[in-house]
Amino acid sequence: MGKRRFVRLPFGLIGTGLLSVVVTTGIVWMMVVDDPLGGEPIAVVPLENSIEGLSQRDIEVVEIRPSLDGEELGPNLRPDEASNRLGPRYELQKPAGQSEITRVDLVNPDPRVIERSGQGYLPTVSNEGLRPLDVYARPVATEFHSIPKIAIIVGGMGLSQTGTENALASLPSDVTLALAPYGANLDRWMQQAREKGHELLLQMPMEPFDFPDNDPGPHTLLISLQEREMVDRFQWLLTRVTNYVGIINQMGARFMSTRPSMQFLFEKLTNRGLMFVDDGTSSRSVAGEVAAETKTPFSGVDVVLDGVPREDEINAKLLQLEGVARARGVAVASSSALPVTIRQLEIWSRDLEERGLQLVPVSATIDR
Known part of the structure; x- marks a missing residue:
């Protein structure tokens, strides 16, 4: 039959070799890798890969450049060149015959920066160079220049009594309100807004591409208007209310893409001391x-908040707005006075300072 031969493996030697390799690898790892927390207890926390209500298209990737050379600085960290600033001048000159600088009350228009016309009060620059922008701008604290700043503009004020009252009751005073020229009781809403400390804009209807199918109103600024008619419509719109720092377009895609029309409009605005x-x-x-x-x-x-008026969409846009503010130093958003928008803005603004952000009026973003 013959004898079978059995192979005897040196299991003890193999085990000793593997153990030696493991120990040697550990010693080398500890000598090469600098891990001061090595060996300490750790905890693993599961994190959700998505945020409820947000999709990938709602997240904007922004770039933060830490360089300190010239234009690489954020807008609030650059050297202040006062001679080139176009924003409001809070240090007002003393009026003749007065010993101190005084501001007029928040409700009535300042007589130094108004001009009487057949259509009503027109804003104008005073003989001393004082602009309505200087008088009616809400002062903003600037002790911390490096804090990202956000301006919110809520438009359509005066079109709906319920919506306007809701906005005035719920929104912080640093939110800028834009009055619709065709709204009812504009003087009443202006007075209430100013008493609460809001800065004001006036919405100006301008020609869209699909005019007249989409008509902003009978006094819409059109690129086909003759100069005299353009001025008449412009002045009529300016006299609808007082105490505003500037205007914001209502529609106007075609008008704002036409350079001669915009040059004519901006020359008139500059002469009247208003912002756009x-x-x-x-x-x-x-x-x-x-x-x-x-x-x-x-x-x-920078961001239109309620293009899609749903809570999740508005929250996504607010998150995008914060990202823009942190990357650029200043960000501006616009919205309408819809109930869902006002509610989300009120919730969002509660802990804004705790998140390292500052809410400012829109006039504070001119020289960004």
């Missing part, structure tokens, strides 16, 4: 370029 705000709804707007040429105080909206 681009509501951010037109991608073809040349407002920023023309404002720089005419030296018109200007600010542009």
